[in-house]
């Protein structure tokens with residue numbers, strides 16, 4: 001797992017994760033570890049359909 005560069009969201013912190021959906025390199029603050037998505041995709045995902053706080057396991 002290679003660190004590609006800098007977070008594409010804040011462009012300040014080193015990108016430590018990559019989004020499995022869009023492939024963006026993001027820092028820990030902009031990565032949702034539960035969804036494996038960057039903040040952007042996680043946001044879209046919740047906005048898309050899964051409203052509410054129902055937690056599925």
Ligand SMILES: [Zn+2]
Pocket residue numbers: 007008009010011012013026027028029030
């Ligand atoms: Zn960031």
Ligand SMILES: [Zn+2]
Pocket residue numbers: 019020021022023024037038039040041042
């Ligand atoms: Zn993403």
